[in-house]
Amino acid sequence: MGAALRRIQLGSALSAFGLGFTVPYLYVYVAQVRDLGAGTAGIVLAVFAMAALAVLPFTGRAIDRRGPLPVLIAASAVASLGAIALGVSSQVTTAVLAAAVLGAGTAVMQPALATMLVRCTGPATRTRAFAMQFFLQNLGLGIGGLVGGQIVDTSSPASFTLLFLIEAVMFLVLGVIAATVRMPGAPVGTPETVAGAPAPRGGVRALLSHRAMVQLCVLGFVLFFACYGQFESGLAAYGTEAAGIEPSTLGIALAANTAVIVVAQFVVLRLVERRRRTRVIAAVGLIWAFAWIVAGYAGLGHGSQTMATAAMISTYALFGLGESMLSPTVAPLVADLAPESMVGQYNSAFALCKQLALAVGPAVGGPMGASLHGPYIVTFVLFSLGITALALRLGRRLTPVQDQPALAHMPSRVVAVSVPESAPEPMATAR
Template identity: 70%
Template sequence: MGAALRRIQLGNALVAFGNGFTVPFLFVYVARVRELGDGTAGAVLAVFAAAALVVLPFTGRVIDRRGPMPVAYAGSAFASLGALGFGLSTAAPSVVASSALMGAGIAVLQPALATMIVSCSTAATRSRAFATQFFLNNLGLGVGGLIGGLLVDERQPSSFTLLFVVEAAMFIVLPMVLATVRLPQGGGVDMRELADDGAVAQPRDGWRVLLRDKPMVLLCVLGFVLFFTCYGQFESGLSAYAVEVTRISTSTLGIALAANTAVIVLAQFVVLRLVERHRRSRVVALVGVIWTVAWLAAGASGLVHGAQAVATALLISTYALFGLGETMLSPTLAPLVADLAPARLVGQYNSAFALVKQMALAVGPAVGGLLAAGGAYGTYIVMLVVCSLGISVLALWLGGRLTPVQDRPYRSVVVAARSARELSEGGGGVREAAEGSRAASVG
C-alpha cells in the first residue's frame, strides 16, 4: 500500500479500536449502570440506527461535491461529541441525544473512508485494500472489546465513563491522521459514463443515475439480503435462539462470537488469495451456500436433545461459518460498488450501499426479535435458510449483468499487463503498449 492508504487504514483501525471499548456495553450501560431501564436502552439503539438512516441519503452528494475529507472531519466531530455525551449523561434525554450524534457521525464516516480507499487504490489493488480494512476493523473491535471488558465494572459508573472517553479520543485522533493524507486527483477511479447523451454524470444527478443503473440496484438488493441474513441477526434472533433453544449460556455465546472474530482475523488474507482470482458473483453465490449450511447447523443445534456438547459445537460452527463468509465478502462487495460507480459519483454509490446496510441492520433485529418473542423459531430458521439460498440466486443473476472487468478485475488487469508486455517485445512501442494496457484495465 502507498503511504496515503496506510494512513487511512491506520485511522480506520484506531476508530474500530475505540468502538470496541463501548459497543458491547451500550445496552448494559444505559439500562443497568445509569438505571434508565430496558425501554430507554432500546430507544437509544433505535435512535442510533435512525440517525444513520437520516444522514446517509445526503452524505454521498456532499462527498462528491466537497470531497471525503470534510465529511470525515465532520463525522469524527459528531461521533466524538456523542461518545463524550454518553459517558457524562445521567438522564434519558441526554443519552438519546448522544446516541443520535454518535450514530450520525459513525454513519457518515463509513462512505467517506470507503471513498478515500477507492481514490488511493486501483482495480488491481482495491480488493486487498478493502480486505485489509475489514481485517483491521475486526481486530480493532476485538482488542478494544477485550481491554474494555477488563476495565469495566458495572458497580462503578466512572469505569464506563473512561471507556467512552477513550472512544471519543480515537475519533479525535482520526482527523489528525487524515490531515497528513494527500489524496490523488482522479484516484484511479474508472470512468464510466451512464448518461444517455454521453455526458459525465454530475453529483447533483446522483440518485437519478444510480436508480437507472440496473446492476447497482440489483447489488443493493443483494446487499440488503446479505446484511439482513447475517449481521441483522447477531444481536437479536440468533442470540435469542442460542440461549432459548440451543440452551447455551451467555458466556458460551461470547465464545461463539469470539470464534466469528477469530475466523475473520486468521483467515482473511488466506481467503483473499483464493477469491480475488475468481468471479465476484460466484464468490458471493458461494457465500450464500456457506451461510445456508450455517443456518442449518443452527437449526440442528436446537434439535439435539441430551447432547449439549454437540449442540454447542454446532452453534459455534454457525458463527465460525458466518465469519468465513464475511472474509469472502470484504474483498468483493465494496470494490464492486466502486467499480460500478461513475468517477464523479463514487461517494454517492458508497453512501447508497451504506444506507442499504443500515436499513438491513434496522429491519433484521426487528424481524428476528419479533419471531423470537413469539417463539416461532422453526419459522425463523426456515426464513433465513431461504434468504441464504436467495443470496446465491441474486449473485448469479447479478453476474450476468456485470462486464468481465467488473466481475473479474484481477484477470483483466493481468491480461492487460501481458498484452502490453507482448506488444512492447513485438516492436509495438512503449506508447502503444501503455495505451493498450490502460484501455483494457479501464474497461
C-alpha cells in the same frame, strides 16, 4: 501500500478499536449502570440506528462535492462529541440525543473512508485494500472489546465514562490522521468508468437508473439482514432459548467469528481475488445456508448440550468465513460500478442499505428467534439461498472486468462499459 493508504487504514483500525470499547456494553450501560431501564436502552439503540438512516441520504452528495477528507474530519469530530456526551449522560433525554449524535457521526465515517480508499487505489490494488480494512477493523473491534471488558464495572459509572472517553479520543485520532493524508489530485477510475464513457449526471435518479447498482443494493440488504442483523438479536435469542446455551457462550461464539476472519482473511483473499466476484458471493450464500442448518441442529436436533454449544459456535465461525469472502468482493464492486463523479453517492447508498438491514433485522429476527424456532431457521436458510440466486443474477449485468478484475491485467481483452441506463451507451474499446 502508499503512505496515504497506510494512514487511512491506521485511522480506520483505531476508530474500530474505540468502537469496540463501547458497542458490546451499550445496552448494559443505559439500562443498568445509569438505571434508565430496558425500555430506554432499546430506544437509545434504535435512535443510534435511525440517526444513521437520517444522515446517509445526504452524505454521498457532500462527499462528491466537498471531497471525502473534510467530510471524514467533520464526522469524526461529531462522533467524538456524541461519545463524550453519552459517557456522562444520566438522563433519558441526554442519552437519546447523545446516541443520535454518535450514530450520525459513525455512519458518515463509513462511506467517507470507503471513498478515500477508492481514491487512493486502482483496480489492481482495490480488492486487497478493502480486505485489509475489513481485517483491521475486526481486529480493532475484537481487541477493543477485550480491553474494555477488563475496565468495565457495572457498580461504577465512572468506568463506563472512561470507555466512552477512550472511544472519543480514538475518533479524534482518526480525524487528526485523516488531516495529514494527501489525497490524489484526481479520482482513480476503473477501466469501465473511464474508457470513453461520458460522465453521468449525479443524483438519486441517475443511481436508480443503474440497474446493476440497484441489484447490488438489494443483494447488500439481504446479505446484512441475514447475517449482521441477526448476530446480537435473533441468533442470540435463538441460541439461548432454543439451543439452551449459556449467555456467556455467545461471547465465545462472537470471538470465534472474529478469529476466523482474522485467520482466514488473507488465505481466502488469495483464493477469491482471481475468481468472479458474483460466484464468490453466491458461494457465501451456500455457506451461510449451511450455517443456519447447523444452528437448526443446535436448537432442534435434541442432541446433547455440548453438541448444541459446539454447533452454535460453529455457526458463528461459518458466518465469519463468509464475511472474509465478502470483504474483497462487495465493497470493491460498489466502487467499480460508480462513475467518478458519484463514488461518494454510490458508497453512501450501499451504506444506507446496510444500515436499513441492521435496523430491520433485529426487529424481525428477535421475536422469531425467541419463540418461532423452526420457522426462524427455515426463513434464514431461504434468505441465504436467496443471496446465491441474487448474486448469480447480478453477474449477468456486470461486464467481465467488473465481475473479475484480474481480466484487466491480461494482454488482450475487450472492455464493455457499464453506466446508468439513462446515459448514452459508449462503444466498447478493444485493447
